[in-house]
C-alpha cells in the first residue's frame with residue numbers, strides 16, 4: 424500500500440443507517456477504526472458523510488422523512504451534531520481528533536473562499552486531524568447547493584488534490600444495468616470513460632434512504648477522471664473493504680483517468 428496517499432472517502436446514508444431508519448452505530452465505529460488506522464499508516468484521509476437528515480429523524484422519533492425544506496434543514500441540524508458526536512467518540516478511541524467542515528457550493532465561485540477551504544484542509548492534515556465534511560444543509564438554497572454528497576466528495580477530492588476518491592455505497596459497484604430491476608446485471612470492474620452508454624446504465628434513483636443513486640456517482644466519476652483522480656465505488660457494508668481498495672484487491676468498480684493527476688505521461 425502506498426502510505427503517502429491522500430484519500431477521500433464518501434459514505435452514503437444507506438451505509439450508515441439500518442432499513443429501520445435508525446443509525447448503524449457499528450458501521451460508524453468500524454469506519455472510524457479503519458480511517459484512524461489508515462492515518463496511522465501515513466495516509467491523509469478526509470471523510471464525506473451523509474446521513475444527517477436520517478440521523479436527525481431517528482433522534483426526533485420521526486418515522487417519515489420530512490417533506491418541507493425547512494423541516495429537512497432542521498432535522499439535518501439535529502442529525503449533524505449527533506453524527507459528529509458519534510464520529511468524535513469513536514475516532515477518539517483510536518487516538519484521532521476530528522473536525523467538522525460544512526461546505527456550500529459557493530466556495531467554488533470565489534478564489535478567496537476556495538483558498539480558505541484548501542488552507543483549512545491542509546492545516547488539519549498537518550495536525551493529524553481527520554476532516555469530516557457534509558453540505559451545510561441549513562443555509563443551502565438551490566443556487567449554492569451541491570445537491571448530493573457524491574458531487575461534494577468529488578469537489579473535496581479536487582480541492583485537496585486527492586490520489587483517490589472512494590465512494591462507499593450499498594452495492595458492489597456499477598452494474599451494466601440497474602440490478603434492482605435486472606437480476607442478470609453484471610458488475611463492471613473498470614471504466615475508462617463515462618460514455619452515454621455508461622450513463623444510461625444508471626437506472627434512476629437509488630434506495631429510499633440514499634438519494635442520488637448511480638447517476639450522481641457517475642457525474643462525480645466523470646469530473647474526478649477529468650481531474651486525473653481515480654474514483655472507486657465499493658460496498659460499504661464492511662468498511663474494511665477500504666484496505667482492499669487501496670491494495671487493489673477489492674471487488675468494486677474503478678474509474679480510471681487516462682492521465683493521473685501530476686503524471687503527464689501515465
Ligand code: ADP
Pocket residue numbers: 434435436437438591592593594596597598599600601602603624625626627628629630631632633634635636637
Ligand atoms: P448511497 O446512499 O450509497 O449514495 P444510493 O441508494 O443513492 O446509495 O445509490 C445506490 C443504488 O443505486 C443501488 O443500491 C442501486 O439500487 C441503484 N442503481 C441504479 N442503477 C445502478 C447500476 N447500474 N449499478 C449499480 N446500482 C445501481
